[in-house]
Amino acid sequence: xxxxxxxxxxxxxxxxxxxxxxxxxxxxxxxxxxxxxxxxxxxxxxxxxxxxxxxxxxxxxxxxxxxxxxxxxxxxxxxxxxxxxxxxxxxxxxxx
Numbered sequence: 001x002x003x004x005x006x007x008x009x010x011x012x013x014x015x016x017x018x019x020x021x022x023x024x025x026x027x028x029x030x031x032x033x034x035x036x037x038x039x040x041x042x043x044x045x046x047x048x049x050x051x052x053x054x055x056x057x058x059x060x061x062x063x064x065x066x067x068x069x070x071x072x073x074x075x076x077x078x079x080x081x082x083x084x085x086x087x088x089x090x091x092x093x094x095x096x
Contacts, residue, residue, distance in 0.1 A: 002075065004067035018074040019081075025070070032070045 007014050008022060015021055020028070040055065063069045 002071065004065070004071045007071065017078065018071065019078045020074065025074075029066065029070060033066045036066065036069065 002017065007017060011022060014025075018025060044051070044055070063072055
């Protein structure tokens with residue numbers, strides 16, 4: 001799995017994977033953390049029944065830390081855009 005701590009050491013690869021440079025990523029990170037926390041609060045309020053465990057209890061998630069979560073989202077977005085671009089190029093015969 002791609003980890004933020006490893007990918008940030010290679011700036012060219014980081015930009016290819018995310019579409020952002022490192023400064024823009026760090027600028028986006030606080031907004032992402034706020035939105036993520038607000039979404040978790042909203043989901044807790046909309047639950048039909050009370051949680052069995054407090055948030056954070058139970059199994060650890062595969063993506064630890066907000067940097068890795070944001071990196072994964074940006075990677076998926078860039079990958080989808082690249083696949084759509086490649087499909088268009090193949091349909092037009094631009095890529096052999």
